[in-house]
Amino acid sequence: MSEIEDFNVERAILRNAPWDEAPVDPARGSDPLWRTLNGARWFRQGDLSRALDCWLPAESDPRNGPLARTWAAFALARVGRHAEALERLTVASHLRGELRCAMGDVAGGLADMRSALAAAPLVEWRALRLAHWLRRVGQPEAAGAVLDQRLTTPALYSVELHQAALEAWLLSGDPERAFPHLLEIERRLPGLARRLVVGFGGFEPAASRLSASRRASARWLRPSLRSLVEDARVIPVSSRESLALRKLFDRRASAPVGVLPGPSMWDALSDAAAFRVFGHCVVRAPRSVQRDVPAMLLFRPGEAPDGPDSKRRDNIYLCFSPNIPAFLWPSAPATPEGLTALLAPYARELGGDDPQLGDLPRTFSLYLGAGNNYPVPDTRNGQLVRLDPMVFSRICAASPFVELPLWGSEHVDDPFQGFVDRDGRDLALATQAHQGMDRDRVRSVSYRLRWSRGIVELSEGPVGYALTVRYRANPHPGSVAAINTRFATEFPDDLPLDAVGVCMHFAGALGFEHLVASVSANATLPAREGWRVAGLGMLGHAGPELDRWLEDSPPGLAPLAAPVAWSYGRLGWLLRLAQHMPQLRQPLQTGPHSEELSSGAASTERPS
Amino acid sequence: MSRTALVRAGDPAQFEQVLRFQGYLLVQVTPWRFSNGTEARWLGPDGTMVTWTEYTWLGRRGLRVWVGPEDAAMQLWSALAEVLSLFDGAALYRGWQEALKTADAAAQLEAFLDFAAWAAMCDASESTTMRTPVFQAALDSADPVLRLAAMRNLYVFTPDRAAVLLAGREDPENPGMAMWRQHYASVHAGRR
Structure with missing residues (x-):
């Protein structure tokens, strides 16, 4: 996280910078709107200097100036030009609050942030950032109180909120108020709870136990993996825990609920038994009340020969759910860079994790047929049944690749952006409210892909159904090509692995070119x-x-x-x-x- | 101010290449709808807005150069005309008049659909003087399909204008005309 944050501003910039679209040299244009939008593209590329080259000249425009000014202030804050950033923000906002705090006007800055939080009390990142600044200016007790207040209502990023509250109360010397947060974290992520108490006086016994536990848990690993579990993103597991976790993958050749690969993949369902878990990690949270479980990091014993002189390295694998077959686990070399490549695409994004349709520029479509032309395996027992929206809903409800809220074609885009399911009933009610169909569009139901954040849509036609995936490029190059080679499938190489997980359910479904050729x-x-x-x-x-x-x-x-x-x-x-x-x-x-x-x-x- | 053309031939990829070369940004793609297909909007470095429309309702595609300094817009127009086969309203109107001189019903229908698609895609001010004579002639045609085509595309007019064009017409070969006449008259009455 940067020193100054405002996820609303950042999200607004990124939403105007489509994922696959390259920026243009700022010197080529003079139109203020063009400059504003082109600057957003440079921002997406991480080139804040060129983003500012676009935004600063656009600030004087009466129409686009206010937007360009706010975005420029955010970029200036990011590059440490706080005074210039602050002079652009005349109205109280969260961003102005962070800047004022950073420049020493603590009372004014905290007041700005408090008023922004009061305007939207459920926005989790605002509570987290206010607490961050309260801690930083020596008010950890006030930080703990802000977070406790926020946690009275269910949250999407509850682990982060509990973690921040735990640290705030420990810093304020009140372990009694910290302890409930530790218990909550332990309930969700036991390994993380152990790790978090390092260095806090009130929790010395726990800290010493953790240190011992970490050393013990790393000893059973080969050197290349041992260095990885020192990474702050990895929650190590002991050899005993790892052995216990093996039973999760001991399914022989039967498909787990919600995962029904094509016949060519059936034998590969037992692959997972050859892997061992060496750590857990926190990945993006589901929007529904589904349990927020940590992902598992695995290696394959025997994949690389032992010994410090061996040039061959282990690979590490990321498994989001034991229900996902091993051939759909992303992998990377067992190096710090490999670990980053593996985890970065699935990191939690506090500012929202729901790219708009325009930000999912790639499309893959399959015709699924209908009735007896194209029966699909039922998720409950694998028996072939006629595909209809209800069967598809059952597939999605059980699938580890798809998130539960669904919406109908009356919504052009995902209506659940920023949605938090407080108790399961919110989800049911919201889903019911968003199932309407637009008479000027094809009838369809859409779901968000759980891990890659693409959107999968089942649309209804005169005869049968079509499945369309809208996505960003798979962040693990070569992974789908390997699947295609192994199973003789034809998924696009850039298709994300969770999208493959959904599409493989419909083995034999045809694409447009195949249908045209056959006709x-x-x-x-x-x-x-x-x-x-x-x-x-x-x-x-x-x-x-x-x-x-x-x-x-x-x-x-x-x-x-x-x-x-x-x-x-x-x-x-x-x-x-x-x-x-x-x-x-x-x-x-x-x-x-x-x-x-x-x-x-x-x-x-x-x-x- | 805008200028609209029907794209009769040419690769959309070349259109995109020209725009990207000139520093245009793709700013919006609207999702497909039965009534008006889909549109991609591009914004130029000088503020010129360009829209590419897939008007699937009539199976046509069009190009509209929207706003911006006129000389820049004209330069862009010339660059696009080199890679695409563009037909503006005047050319389509001439094509329609030529088709009327023949007895070829298929050619007349194609010329009419070209013009109707262009009229649906462009700004009303671009086509004001040409639309009425084209639709009037199509509604007066001896070919029942051409009359049907005209009747079904009257939405390019305001409801009151469409009601005037249908007023007093009877078409036994197109019994739906009575329904459309009533529809436009009632919409017009509702607006008054």
């Missing part, structure tokens, strides 16, 4: 093969792909193509067809999708 070879298709045309319509309707296929499709396929064009509102193509098929003229009087006509007045019956 284009034929001048006609029997009606029972019509699902192929429906499938390519489902996958290609949002862009020109479907139009191109309709333009080029052989006339013999028109009877199959017409319902698809109807389903996706291709009025132009249907009118052209109506010149040769008079029977189309009647349905086209009002359909397709004549939403402006009052319901009941218009017939939008699909053409036969």
Whole structure:
């Protein structure tokens, strides 16, 4: 964390800097809005100097100036130019509070931060930052009180809040008030609780036990791993604990609930038994009330030969849930850099962890078919059942790859940003409230991917369903290519591993190019093969792909193509067809999708 | 002020390449909708806004150069015209008039759909003088499908203008006309 933080400002900047979009040389533009947005892209790249080159000249613009000024103040604060940052902030805000504290105006700064927290008392990072500054200015008791107050309401980052409260009360010399927080942390992350009490006088016995325990727990590991457990992000486990954890992976070849890989992957389900856990680590928290469990760090005994002279290094593996098969665990070399590469993509982001759709620039789609064309394994017993939204919901509810809140197509973007499920009922009520469908869009349900934060959507078509994943590039290059090589699958190399975990449930599902190839070879298709045309319509309707296929499709396929064009509102193509098929003229009087006509007045019956 | 063109041919990747080369930023992509497809908006270093529309309703795509210094916008327009086949309103209007001179119903329908898609994508002020004669001629056409196409695309007008265009028309081959006439009349009445 930086010295000065304001996650609201940071999030606002990043939301205007799409993930895959490169910034442009600031000297090339003069328009204030262009400068403001281009600066956000430089900020995303970590080049604050160039971000400021964009923002500072835009500050005088009457329209975009206020935004550019706030963003510039944040960047100036980040690079230590506090006075310049402060002079840009004339209204009380959390950012101004941190800056005033950093510049010695403690009373004014704390007042700013308190008023910002009072305006949004559930925002966890504000409580954490206020407590941070209270501790820093020698008021740990007040910090403990702020955190205790926040913890009276359930929190997403409760471990961080309890940890900060524990430290505040220990610093203020009140172990009695610290102890409940230690118990709460121990309940969630026992290893972390042991580690946290180092160096606090009131907890000397615990501290000495922890030191001994850490040395003991590292002794059973090879040197390359032993150095890793010294890292503050790793909570070491003892040899005995590690042996006990092996039973989590002793599942032989049966699939855990919510994880049903394709047949080629079944034999690999028992891979996990060959690994051993050497540590735990804290990763991003779920938005639902699901238990916030630590991830496991593992190695594979025998993967690298023992001995200090060996050039081959161990690999380390990250397992978020024992239900996830080993071939979906990200891995990296057993080095400090490898550990960072493994953990950084899954670190907790206090300012919000829900990238908007525009920030998920890549797309992967599969046609899942329908009914008997494409049965899928049920999560409860693996038996093949017809896919429908309810079956998909069951898959998602049990899946370790997907987060529970779901939303319907009435929401263009994730409506659960910043959502905290206080007791499970919030989730049920919010999900119910957000399941509506937009009549101007395809019916769909969407879920957030649990680890990569992409979005997976099941959309309903005239025949069957389509699965679409919107994502950022997989942070572990080569991991999906290895899966494709091993199991003869065709997932995109940049697809995140949790997305592979969802898609592998639908082994054999076809992509757009496959469907086009399977249809284009034929001048006609029997009606029972019509699902192929429906499938390519489902996958290609949002862009020109479907139009191109309709333009080029052989006339013999028109009877199959017409319902698809109807389903996706291709009025132009249907009118052209109506010149040769008079029977189309009647349905086209009002359909397709004549939403402006009052319901009941218009017939939008699909053409036969 | 804006200038809109139908893109008849050309690779969207080349469009993107031209814009990125000139320092444009992709600022928004709207999700697909039945009624108006999808749009990608780009912002230029001088404030020029460019919109690329996939107007799937009529199977057309269009390009709109929105605001900004006129000379810069014209330079961009020329650069894009080198890689894309652009047809502005005047060209489409001429194409429509040429098509009317032939007896080719298919060509007339294509020319009409081109113009209707362009009219749906552009600012009303860009097409004011051309829209009414095109739609009037299409509604007066002997081809029932062309009349149907005109009737279904009247949303490019304000409801009162659409109501005026449909007023007094009877079309036994397009029985939906009565419904649309009533619809526009009632929307217009509701707004007054």
